[in-house]
Amino acid sequence: MTDKSLAEAEYNQFRLFLEQHSGIVLGENKQYLVRSRLAPLMGKYGLPSLNEVVKHAMKPTERQLRTEVIDAMTTNETLWFRDRYPFELLASALLPEFGRLGRPLKIWSAACSSGQEPYSLAMTILEYQQKRPGALPMGAAIQATDLSPSMLDRCRNAEYDNLALGRGLSEERKRQFFEALPGGNMRVRDNVRRMVNFRAHNLLESYALLGKFDIIFCRNVLIYFAPEAKAKILRQFAAALNPKGILFLGASESIAGLTDEFDMIRCNPGIYYQKRT
Numbered sequence: 001m002t003d004k005s006l007a008e009a010e011y012n013q014f015r016l017f018l019e020q021h022s023g024i025v026l027g028e029n030k031q032y033l034v035r036s037r038l039a040p041l042m043g044k045y046g047l048p049s050l051n052e053v054v055k056h057a058m059k060p061t062e063r064q065l066r067t068e069v070i071d072a073m074t075t076n077e078t079l080w081f082r083d084r085y086p087f088e089l090l091a092s093a094l095l096p097e098f099g100r101l102g103r104p105l106k107i108w109s110a111a112c113s114s115g116q117e118p119y120s121l122a123m124t125i126l127e128y129q130q131k132r133p134g135a136l137p138m139g140a141a142i143q144a145t146d147l148s149p150s151m152l153d154r155c156r157n158a159e160y161d162n163l164a165l166g167r168g169l170s171e172e173r174k175r176q177f178f179e180a181l182p183g184g185n186m187r188v189r190d191n192v193r194r195m196v197n198f199r200a201h202n203l204l205e206s207y208a209l210l211g212k213f214d215i216i217f218c219r220n221v222l223i224y225f226a227p228e229a230k231a232k233i234l235r236q237f238a239a240a241l242n243p244k245g246i247l248f249l250g251a252s253e254s255i256a257g258l259t260d261e262f263d264m265i266r267c268n269p270g271i272y273y274q275k276r277t
Contacts, residue, residue, distance in 0.1 A: 006031045006050045014054045022070050022147060023204045023229045037072040041065070071148045078113040080120050080168030085270035086217065086248045087124045093267075094246060095128050095136065098214055105140040108210065108240070110203060110218040111147070115155035115196075116168070117217060118144035119188050122195040123177050143210060145201035155198045158188035203233050207240045214242050220250035227258065234259040238275055247273040 006014075014034065015026045026033070038053050045065055047053050056062045057069040081087050098105045105125075109118040125140050146152055165174060165186055178186040201210065203221070216237055222230050237247055238261040247262060249255070255262060255273060262273035 006034055006054065010051045010054050013058065017058045018070070018073055019226065019229075021066075022074050022202070023225045023233075024074055025224060025226050025229075026073075034073070038069060041068060041072070067149065071150050074147050078116045080116045080173075081124075082117065082120075082168065082219065083251055083270070085267070086219070086272070087120060089267055089270065089272065090121070090124050090215075091128050094215065095125065099136045101214070102138065104138045105136060105215075106211070106213045106242075107140065107142045107215045108213045108217065109142060109144040109196075110201075110216060111221040112144040112151075112155060112198070113146060113148075114151055114164070115144065115158065115188075115198075116164075117219070118142050118155070118196045118198075119158070119177075119192055120168075121217070122192045123173060125195065126177075126192065140195060142196045143213070144196050144198045145210070146198075147200065147202050149200065152198050152200060155196075158193050159185050160187075161185050203236075204229060207236045210240060212242050213240055213245060215246045215248070216241060217248045219248055220253070222249060222253050231258045235261065238262065241275045243275065243277050245275045247275070249273065 011031050011034065018024050018026060034054075035050060038050060041053050042048070042050065045053065045056070047056065053065070053069070057066045059066075095105075107121055109121060112118050121142055122140075125136065129135050144155065146155070159181065160178075162184060165178075174186065177189055177192050179189055180186055201207075203218075218233075218237065222233065225233065234255055238259065241247065251270070255264075261276055263276055265272050265274050
């Protein structure tokens, strides 16, 4: 018989471990979340209790289990064209401005989960170019990153079921940007997929190998981090942006008291942040 309970001492140790290795801050009394996310690993690894899963995951020698535990705890739900206004702003105001760069536009979708955000960005750019032949003559490149290996595999596979497809996608966009697969799933078409490169990245680590960007999307992610980690991430975002680069955060996220390296630009609706020069 398996034991899915998690003792308070083990839970508190696990909270510290998760914050150190992923930046994610678990609140008090969130044992139910750990239980729901990690219980499947008990059977997979032949461990009799959730306490044992947590203990083994915190051992440096248990690398595979550690990866799967962090993967399970950092996987979040997402949807297509989330909040709408960032994509509308991109098409109406930002793409015309960045189209004058004389080089490819570079966008980073940070913590991209299962790929809906970077693929939505690619679709927005393709729609913009279709309406304005000759626009963005140097093209655009989207770098998408996530901490989770399983999420990155799903992103690269670019295959989505009816439940995922029903969250934010119009029928027109399904027809234009997806191809039907046997069994009812659909896959993002090649012309969209070619615009996006996926790679593993931890937001708490160095950004040097990622290069410089004109626009960064990191939405509904910072809410999971402690204030010190948020401030560090925002400093690194500023360093990774080209002059006057743009940062999009989630609608409920704020940089107040964390950094003075951005100006807040109010739009109707929504806001974004522009790197100060």
